[in-house]
Amino acid sequence: GAGVSQSPSNKVTEKGKDVELRCDPISGHTALYWYRQSLGQGLEFLIYFQGNSAPDKSGLPSDRFSAERTGGSVSTLTIQRTQQEDSAVYLCASSLVGDNEQFFGPGTRLTVL
Amino acid sequence: LAKTTQPISMDSYEGQEVNITCSHNNIATNDYITWYQQFPSQGPRFIIQGYKTKVTNEVASLFIPADRKSSTLSLPRVSLSDTAVYYCLVGDWSTGFQKLVFGTGTRLLVSP
Incomplete structure (x- = not known):
């Protein structure tokens, strides 16, 4: 079946602009995660959604970052007033509850000029 | 979460067996050990997971000693x-x- 998809694959924006990144998880996966990966670094956890429960936002680096998940499926990560340090690859993953394996999408490469 | 330590880089040749060791001295009783693989410009991909002793799948083997303070990912006959x-x-x-x-x-x- 289809894997996790993310759009856009690349996004170049100017400092101060808002951006929206989209994630379509694998159908039936109720858990959804957002991570970001800076150049040459490991992944940094951002936020986690599980069904209709309140999301775990403990990893969001500032209040400029927010995310929502509509209908328990598609998720959008929004970064307001982007800064150059926000430049990174933003990765989305999904999994079945109780399953330890997370399936990652290809990521969105964000460049803030 | 237990801190892990692994070598920064390793070199090998096609057809060789590669063993990558990870140290996790502070592993807790309920912790599992999982390995992911990431190719350039792709998201990570789950390889294998284990709790103790040895786990083998079609891709790799995972060796975990009795004290569980380390683990070794073994890739048989690697290719480019x-x-x-x-x-x-x-x-x-x-x-x-x-x-x-x-x-x-x-x-x-x-x-x-």
């Missing part, structure tokens, strides 16, 4: 396509959720 970054993670997945904490991983380069 195994060139990637390999991440060792330790965590308690019993609740069904775990925010994966990735270190910088081990960059494996396989040469002809």
Whole structure:
């Protein structure tokens, strides 16, 4: 079946602009995660959604970052007033509850000029 | 979450067996050990997971000694396509959720 998809694959924006990144998880996966990966670094956890429960936002680096998940499926990560340090690859993953394996999408490469 | 330590890089040749060792001295009783693989410009991909002794699948084997303070990922007869970054993670997945904490991983380069 289809894997996790993310759009856009690349996004170049100017400092101060808002951006929206989209994630379509694998159908039936109720858990959804957002991570970001800076150049040459490991992944940094951002936020986690599980069904209709309140999301775990403990990893969001500032209040400029927010995310929502509509209908328990598609998720959008929004970064307001982007800064150059926000430049990174933003990765989305999904999994079945109780399953330890997370399936990652290809990521969105964000460049803030 | 238990901290993990693994080599920054390793080099190998096609057809050789590669063993990547990860140290996790502070592993907790409920923690599992998981390995992910990441190719350039792609998201990580689950390889294997274990709790103790040995686990084998079609891709790799995972060896975990009795004290569980380390683990070794074994890739048999590597090919050029195994060139990637390999991440060792330790965590308690019993609740069904775990925010994966990735270190910088081990960059494996396989040469002809």
